[in-house]
Each structure stands twice: as C-alpha cells, then as structure tokens.
Amino acid sequence: MRQITRRAIVGFALVVLALLALGALPSFLASGEPYYLTATPTDADGPAVDVTNLTERRYPYLVEAIDTGRSAPYRRGPVGLKESFSHSPFDERQGLVARNPDARRDGAVLVADGEDRYLVEVTRS
Template sequence: MRTVTRNLVVAVLAVVAVLLALGALPGYLGSGDPYYVEATTAEGDGAAVVADNLSERRFPYAFEALGSLEAGEEPARSEAYYEGPVGFKESFTHTPFDEFGEFESRNRDAVERDADSPVGDVAYLEYDGQRYRLEIVRGTE
C-alpha cells in the first residue's frame, strides 16, 4: 500500500471515529442542573395531547414519569436529564424540552408556556382515558 493511500485511509478512519465520539459522548455528560419530567393526574376537560398513539421510544421522559405515577412513586418523575456545558449536549441528544416542543406542535393549547423558557414547561396528556399534567422541573437528585 502506498504511503499516500495509507495516510488517507488513516485520516478517514480518524474523522469517522471523531464523528462517532461526538454523537455518543454528549449522552454521557452529566454536568449542570438536573431536569425531570414530573407527572400528576389532572382534573378537568381542557386541551390535551392524546398520548395513546405516541411511542414510548420517542417520548421516554414523558412515559417514564407516567410509569412512576402508576407505580405510586413520590414524586412521579422521569430519569434526570443534565444540560451539559455550553449547549453542546442538546445538539446531539434527546431532551425533555424536545418532547414538550413536540407536544406543543401537536396541540398548542395543551402546553402552558413560561416566558423565560423556549418551550412550554407544562403539558397536558390524555393517556388510557386519564388526563395527566406533565411538568419540566429543575431540581436536585
């Protein structure tokens, strides 16, 4: 193998390894404040996103919070999501904020917006005939 070809192959493999690391590494970053999705049952007949046809794989934070509520855990919350340094992680990983943005795109009236937040902090879901209030909370472990 010629030196130029070998160097080109090594360079391409190095670039591929760096790109794979950038895609996987941010999910393991655990710095910053934790954010959780907390679930409570909600009374009333207001607007809600119908969650019966939503995928648990696409909305893991919401469904984990609902599962905690059904299991009787107090508080009923999802796994912690850590922001990471300087917004780097959000570009590469799935966040609870992504889920609430998707809820808002499905039914704008089902999400209550906070003026300081880029997406809604509270969303109402209807799942298995029950209405739930989901909220993104910032907290400690």
C-alpha cells in the same frame, strides 16, 4: 499504496473515530442540577395531546413520568454540546406542543392517556 490513498484512508478513519466519540460523549457530559419531566394528574378540560399510542422508544421521559410521576434525571452539558447530540425532556415537551399547540397551560402541556389526564412539565429538582 499511493500517498494520496493513504491520506484519504487515514482522514476517513479519523472522521469515523470522531463521530464515534461524539456519540459516546453526551453521556459523559453532565453538569448542573437535574431536570425531570413530571406528570401531575389533573381534571382540567380543554384540548389535550393524545399520548395513548406514543412509544417508549420515542418518548422515554414522558412514558416514565406517566408511569411513576417523574422521569429519570437529565443533566445539561457544560457548554451546550450535549443538547445537540442527545435526547432530552425539553425535546419531548417541544414535540408534545408541536402535536397540539392548544394544549399548552402556563409552561406545562395537557396530555390525555386514555381516560386519564396529566399536566406534563419540565422541572428542576
């Protein structure tokens, strides 16, 4: 095998291993207080984001918050690396605001799940 081919294969293997490590790394990077996505029932009127057909695969924190009132904890990474590689409640809140910017309410987002309405916000413990 030529030396250039060997170097290319070793370089490719190192890149693949680095990408695999970055995929597993975010679950190990957790520090600080936990953040939760909370859903509080409300009778507020006005524009709301319709979340009736949103899937748990796309919005896992939101679905859990609507079912139980509060999602599973999310801890930020120590140097901001984790946020680049993992899904967070902050991403879900931003996604809800992007669906309907008029649904914002003082740091929370008004969502409608069928006939029920909730104020959804990111909170600390």
